[in-house]
Amino acid sequence: MLGLNAGSARKFCSTFSKGRALHPARLLKTDFKSFTSRYASDWTLFNQQIFASAVYVFFTNLLPGITFASDLFVLTGRQYGTIEVVLSTGLCGLAFSLFSAQPLTIAGVTGPFSILAENMYSLCQNTFHVGFLEFMAWALLHSAWMHALLAVFNAHDWTMRYVTTFSTEIFSLLNSVIYFHKAVQELQRAHANLSFAGFLYSIIGAIGTLLVAVFLSSAVTWTPLFHRYVRLGLSEYAAAISIVIFIGIPYAGELASLDKDRLPVSTNFSPSNPMRSTFFVRFWELPVAWVFAAIVPGLIITILFFFDHEVSSIICTGDRYGTKKPPGFAWDIVLLGCTTAMCGILGIPPANGLLPQAPLHSESLMHDEIERVVFAEDGGDKQVERKTRRVYEQRWSHFLHAGGIMAFVSPPLMHVLGLTPTSVLAGLFMFMGEQSLSVNPVLFRFLHVLTPTSELPKLPDHVPGYLQIHLFTMTQIIATGVIFYVTLTVAGPAFPVIIIALVPIRLTLMDKIWNREVLRYVDAWACQDGCPEDDVDQCATRSVCGLPEDDVEAVVNGASNVPDMYEKRPNLRP
Numbered sequence: 060m061l062g063l064n065a066g067s068a069r070k071f072c073s074t075f076s077k078g079r080a081l082h083p084a085r086l087l088k089t090d091f092k093s094f095t096s097r098y099a100s101d102w103t104l105f106n107q108q109i110f111a112s113a114v115y116v117f118f119t120n121l122l123p124g125i126t127f128a129s130d131l132f133v134l135t136g137r138q139y140g141t142i143e144v145v146l147s148t149g150l151c152g153l154a155f156s157l158f159s160a161q162p163l164t165i166a167g168v169t170g171p172f173s174i175l176a177e178n179m180y181s182l183c184q185n186t187f188h189v190g191f192l193e194f195m196a197w198a199l200l201h202s203a204w205m206h207a208l209l210a211v212f213n214a215h216d217w218t219m220r221y222v223t224t225f226s227t228e229i230f231s232l233l234n235s236v237i238y239f240h241k242a243v244q245e246l247q248r249a250h251a252n253l254s255f256a257g258f259l260y261s262i263i264g265a266i267g268t269l270l271v272a273v274f275l276s277s278a279v280t281w282t283p284l285f286h287r288y289v290r291l292g293l294s295e296y297a298a299a300i301s302i303v304i305f306i307g308i309p310y311a312g313e314l315a316s317l318d319k320d321r322l323p324v325s326t327n328f329s330p331s332n333p334m335r336s337t338f339f340v341r342f343w344e345l346p347v348a349w350v351f352a353a354i355v356p357g358l359i360i361t362i363l364f365f366f367d368h369e370v371s372s373i374i375c376t377g378d379r380y381g382t383k384k385p386p387g388f389a390w391d392i393v394l395l396g397c398t399t400a401m402c403g404i405l406g407i408p409p410a411n412g413l414l415p416q417a418p419l420h421s422e423s424l425m426h427d428e429i430e431r432v433v434f435a436e437d438g439g440d441k442q443v444e445r446k447t448r449r450v451y452e453q454r455w456s457h458f459l460h461a462g463g464i465m466a467f468v469s470p471p472l473m474h475v476l477g478l479t480p481t482s483v484l485a486g487l488f489m490f491m492g493e494q495s496l497s498v499n500p501v502l503f504r505f506l507h508v509l510t511p512t513s514e515l516p517k518l519p520d521h522v523p524g525y526l527q528i529h530l531f532t533m534t535q536i537i538a539t540g541v542i543f544y545v546t547l548t549v550a551g552p553a554f555p556v557i558i559i560a561l562v563p564i565r566l567t568l569m570d571k572i573w574n575r576e577v578l579r580y581v582d583a584w585a586c587q588d589g590c591p592e593d594d595v596d597q598c599a600t601r602s603v604c605g606l607p608e609d610d611v612e613a614v615v616n617g618a619s620n621v622p623d624m625y626e627k628r629p630n631l632r633p
Contacts, residue, residue: 086213090390094160097384101162101454109451111295112423113459118299119416120167121464123238123491124148125322125476126484127173130241131408132323132331133248134177136184138191140331141324141476143407144168146338146468151398151410152461159394160387162454163380163424164372165417166398166410170237171363171546171555176408178551179356189349192406196342197350199403201357202364206396209365215388219369222585225535225569226561227370228501232539233558234414235499238492240543245485249320257318261482264305268486272301273493295423298490305483322484324477327470330406340406356552360399363555364411368395371412373586375421381449415495424451504532504581519580527577566591 128144151166176195183191209218242265249261275297278290285293293300309319325331330338345353369388376382395411402409428449431442466472496502507515508529515525522528538561545554570578575592583590 083211086215086389087210090160090387093385093387094390104451104453105455108426109453109456112420112456114299115295115423116165116416116420116456117460117463118302119419120148120165120460122302122484122487124168126241126488127168127170129322129481129484130244131173131176135180135191137332138180139176139408141322142331142468142473145464147402147407147410149461149465149468152464154394154398156454156457156461160390161372161376162457163375163421165413165420167413167416168408168410169367169413170234170241171367172408174546175552189345192340193342193345194349194353196340196403197345197353198356198360199399199409201354202360203396203400205357205361206392206399210389210392213389215369219586221566222562223565223582223591224585225565225582227585228499229535229539229561230370230558231414231495231499232501233542235492235496236539236543238488238495242485242488245481249481252320253318260317264480264482265485265489268301268305268483269489271304272298272490275300302483302487305486306479309480320481322477322479322481324473328468338405338407340404342404359552359555362559364395365392366558368412371414371417375417380421381447382452384452415491419494421450424456426451501532501535504528505536508532521576522580523574523576527573528581531573531581
């Protein structure tokens with residue numbers, strides 16, 4: 060027994076040794092070297108497409124943010140409003156554009172956090188009877204040191220490596236549902252506050268904003284209509300053009316006399332709540348017992364932010380974007396912890412990685428490149444050129460859009476925001492939901508559910524049929540519905556825990572229900588090639604071949620000093 064305990068202790072301690080999973084700051088050291096090596100080159104590239112991307116992301120980050128602000132203003136008793144959301148988005152955006160290891164990731168106030176904050180405010184007011192901003196400040200401060208611990212002990216390696224697209228697709232779908240739900244809420248408030256004529260126009264304005272944005276976003280395919288630069292411009296500025304049109308229409312002609320529900324804004328640089336004089340929270344005045352109680356929501360916020368930010372970073376640097384520069388997951392999690400603590404002290408909502416804005420940012424930076432490929436042929440080297448699509452890896456688009464958002468905390472520009480009808484915000488919410496949903500594989504597999512079997516594409520021979528694929532898709536949709544329902548209940552603050560629970564459910568339960576080849580076809584690791592079923596097969600192969608335990612662990616840790624036959628296979632999905 061003593062020998063067993065001693066062996067277990069040695070094995071546990073070995074996980075902290077150099078190069079192992081929990082070796083302190085292993086990833087941080089690598090990320091810092093990558094950050095310093097790439098930083099100067101991130102500022103040397105600038106062109107018209109990068110500027111257009113900055114404008115596009117400016118609108119797709121600012122306007123959904125202030126739409127959340129409209130919601131938060133009502134549901135947090137004016138503790139969070141337009142100026143708080145704009146200040147947070149601008150400050151955190153500038154911090155990430157200057158100091159993040161991966162500047163393609165866009166930070167902003169998210170729908171899931173808005174739901175969390177609304178539920179926490181309700182608990183603080185009706186159950187805890189403590190100050191919301193003080194309690195939230197401590198929750199965010201606790202979250203900051205938890206982020207630091209996750210980065211120091213290389214959490215990216217031993218958490219996200221187990222996440223599959225089953226979970227990330229559900230999380231992306233949840234974000235889409237939240238966008239559509241927020242649009243409905245805006246129209247419900249318009250119905251309550253406006254005359255019937257004003258409410259009807261709100262519906263027209265919302266649908267019009269959506270349809271014009273969707274229509275213009277497809278302009279790049281209008282060949283041969285217009286010059287290609289005109290088509291490109293219309294496509295890149297689609298959301299901005301639609302928003303400007305439908306902000307202006309209600310102020311023209313007879314519509315000017317129609318009552319409007321507009322975005323509530325501050326008239327000067329001061330908090331939305333008139334009871335606050337400065338952007339600073341006296342967090343030390345919270346009773347000690349509640350300081351420790353705030354660890355629980357701090358943990359929930361950490362789970363949400365870590366998963367959200369990691370998924371955003373992974374998606375916006377995926378293979379389709381052809382990124383060459385190294386990511387910096389651990390470095391960015393430390394930075395996220397710092398900005399989270401800053402927001403808690405200032406009494407503003409914290410920002411983190413955004414979906415779908417982060418991948419939309421990468422999409423807006425895609426361009427054609429000609430690369431030369433050299434390969435051996437007939438005893439000599441042959442060089443050929445091929446066209447490839449790749450993202451512009453730089454910091455300017457992030458920096459410019461964040462700086463533009465930061466400028467809107469000034470009273471004159473804040474007044475401009477106050478002219479925005481909430482119907483436009485509802486339309487933008489629907490547009491963002493549509494954009495997010497349109498690239499989610501769950502949507503396409505759901506369309507297959509509605510398609511007659513005879514019309515479906517032929518499956519690979521090793522996949523038994525569509526029935527289990529349809530069941531997999533419906534499971535994702537039902538799981539999304541359950542999580543969304545939880546966000547509407549008193550248990551709402553705990554919904555990130557449910558999302559994380561999907562990871563072990565996928566790895567331990569689903570392979571007992573679904574055919575392995577079906578899972579191999581519809582699911583994959585989110586952060587690496589292959590899928591869980593590949594790993595199970597490899598483990599069985601290693602067991603039969605008698606590969607030493609150290610080599611088995613080396614394969615798991617990604618070492619390259621093991622035979623090629625044990626390397627991961629590429630993802631088998633078409």
